[in-house]
Amino acid sequence: xxxxxxxxxxxxxxxxxxxxxxxxxxxxxxxxxxxxxxxxxxxxxxxxxxxxxxxxxxxxxxxxxxxxxxxxxxxxxxxxxxxxxxxxxxxxxxxxxxxxxxxxxxxxxxxxxxxxxxxxxxxxxxxxxxxxxxxxxxxxxxxxxxxxxxxxxxxxxxxxxxxxxxxxxxxxxxxxxxxxxxxxxxxxxxxxxxxxxxxxxxxxxxxxxxxxxxxxxxxxxxxxxxxxxxxxxxxxxxxxxxxxxxxxxxxxxxxxxxxxxxxxxxxxxxxxxxxxxxxxxxxxxxxxxxxxxxxxxxxxxxxxxxxxxxxxxxxxxxxxxxxxxxxxxxxxxxxxx
Amino acid sequence: xxxxxxxxxxxxxxxxxxxxxxxxxxxxxxxxxxxxxxxxxxxxxxxxxxxxxxxxxxxxxxxxxxxxxxxxxxxxxxxxxxxxxxxxxxxxxxxxxxxxxxxxxxxxxxxxxxxxxxxxxxxxxxxxxxxxxxxxxxxxx
Numbered sequence: 266x267x268x269x270x271x272x273x274x275x276x277x278x279x280x281x282x283x284x285x286x287x288x289x290x291x292x293x294x295x296x297x298x299x300x301x302x303x304x305x306x307x308x309x310x311x312x313x314x315x316x317x318x319x320x321x322x323x324x325x326x327x328x329x330x331x332x333x334x335x336x337x338x339x340x341x342x343x344x345x346x347x348x349x350x351x352x353x354x355x356x357x358x359x360x361x362x363x364x365x366x367x368x369x370x371x372x373x374x375x376x377x378x379x380x381x382x383x384x385x386x387x388x389x390x391x392x393x394x395x396x397x398x399x400x401x402x403x404x405x406x407x408x409x410x411x412x413x414x415x416x417x418x419x420x421x422x423x424x425x426x427x428x429x430x431x432x433x434x435x436x437x438x439x440x441x442x443x444x445x446x447x448x449x450x451x452x453x454x455x456x457x458x459x460x461x462x463x464x465x466x467x468x469x470x471x472x473x474x475x476x477x478x479x480x481x482x483x484x485x486x487x488x489x490x491x492x493x494x495x496x497x498x499x500x501x502x503x504x505x506x507x508x509x510x511x512x513x514x515x516x517x518x519x520x521x522x523x524x525x526x527x528x529x530x531x532x533x534x535x536x537x538x539x540x541x542x543x544x545x546x547x548x549x550x551x552x553x554x555x556x557x558x559x560x561x562x563x564x565x566x567x568x569x570x571x572x573x574x575x576x577x578x579x580x581x582x583x584x585x586x587x588x589x590x591x592x593x594x595x596x597x598x599x600x601x602x
Numbered sequence: 603x604x605x606x607x608x609x610x611x612x613x614x615x616x617x618x619x620x621x622x623x624x625x626x627x628x629x630x631x632x633x634x635x636x637x638x639x640x641x642x643x644x645x646x647x648x649x650x651x652x653x654x655x656x657x658x659x660x661x662x663x664x665x666x667x668x669x670x671x672x673x674x675x676x677x678x679x680x681x682x683x684x685x686x687x688x689x690x691x692x693x694x695x696x697x698x699x700x701x702x703x704x705x706x707x708x709x710x711x712x713x714x715x716x717x718x719x720x721x722x723x724x725x726x727x728x729x730x731x732x733x734x735x736x737x738x739x740x741x742x743x
Contacts, residue, residue, distance in 0.1 A: 279623040279635075300625065300633065321654075379682070385617045387648055391682060415620040432690035502654065505647040512644035523603055523625040527633035549627060553603060563643035566650060 273371050273400040275410040275417045279516065279524060282334045283308065284412025285373050285396040290344065292371055293447040301453075304528030305341055305460040306334030309521050310467060312476050313484040319434065320390070322506035325484060327520035331375070331394030331435055337463075341456040345446035351439035355426050358439030362399060365443055371400040371410075375440040377431020383411075383418040388513075393435040399425075457532045458602045464525075465598035469591065478591045485583035492576045500576070501566045508559050508566070519559075522552030536602060544593060551589045558582045603627065605636060612639035615648060655682055663736055672708030673734035674699075677723040680739075691722040 278284030314324040351358040377393040401408035468477040491500035511520040526548035533541035561574040621637035662679035665671040689696040
């Protein structure tokens with residue numbers, strides 16, 4: 266099949282969902298930075314679910330459910346997308362992809378990373394909420410823009426089909442999406458205000474003990490219990506999993522705190538609101554503490570305490586973080602913008 | 603995080619193919635993007651996760667060698683799977699896949715079922731499954 270070339274500018278990003286959103290929007294003439302996409306998508310989040318285990322450890326997440334950032338950005342900016350899933354029809358999922366490419370439309374897809382052939386092997390676990398954009402096909406190979414990779418990468422049709430039908434948690438089921446309408450101009454100021462309120466609300470006002478600041482406090486409490494309740498290996502595996510969620514690919518460091526601080530800085534310019542620059546600095550500071558938390562936790566994991574780090578001391582650090590974030594997001598929530 | 607503090611702890615996690623994007627503050631106080639090869643705590647956490655995988659895989663190999671489990675059991679662990687996800691890839695009930703982990707049931711599997719397993723578990727030569735040789739896999743991941 267002959268498919269004409271689509272001129273698609275590939276840019277790397279910290280997080281795949283921001284990156285794909287960003288790259289697709291730029292293709293249609295809407296230029297936004299990654300922090301801006303992340304911020305108006307209300308990408309900052311925290312949840313700790315001690316009773317749900319994923320890969321043998323309780324779930325800690327610094328991001329909302331996969332696809333949420335995307336949805337919120339589209340909704341607040343008035344971008345229209347067509348999203349399709351093909352639960353049990355891989356042939357259709359591939360032919361629909363080809364049909365769109367033929368029309369010159371770049372196509373976003375949700376894929377699993379375990380079988381993603383070009384992806385660095387040490388990062389290939391069964392994780393299914395990765396996003397990429399296909400924009401070219403040649404001899405049964407697709408050229409895809411993966412925001413985590415330096416350059417666009419080739420992947421064969423059969424490999425692509427496999428990752429589009431990855432199994433496990435959050436099955437992509439061949440999910441694909443493309444832009445059908447981009448507004449001429451967008452009300453960025455309004456989108457920023459709305460999203461800041463939403464993020465601040467989720468961090469401070471979500472009901473129950475699992476989400477936002479309450480979730481951080483609950484994690485701190487649980488960490489104290491781990492060495493008493495579980496053997497050494499299990500406790501250290503649990504703590505290791507928190508570090509991975511916080512620092513692994515996509516967070517831009519410190520569980521997205523730096524990315525959010527960058528967003529607030531940009532927002533302060535758009536809204537001419539110097540107060541947001543101040544808050545940005547506070548978020549940077551708390552991001553630095555998250556990093557220290559990761560460094561200390563890694564020493565506990567390795568059982569190599571340098572300054573007496575222990576489960577209790579890293580739990581204490583989390584409480585300091587929770588306190589600071591509570592005041593940051595309460596201020597943001599109350600703020601008249 | 604200041605720009606000069608962006609971690610440069612390279613443990614070859616990206617295999618030279620790409621880098622992590624980090625956000626940090628430059629000397630003017632402005633946020634900029636910076637590439638990073640890795641961050642020590644993350645490297646440690648990843649190493650811990652792979653150690654677990656490798657230990658489980660070796661343990662599974664021993665179970666197969668001892669005749670308690672079928673070769674599928676080893677390859678399943680090598681592919682970081684458990685019964686649930688393997689049965690999903692096989693489009694088979696979990697109960698059925700579990701039965702195939704028993705050597706006596708495994709021996710009776712038809713060729714096309716073996717081929718399907720080989721495809722899902724990324725085994726290039728179906729002989730590696732049908733005539734399993736533990737020595738061949740001992741030193742590999």
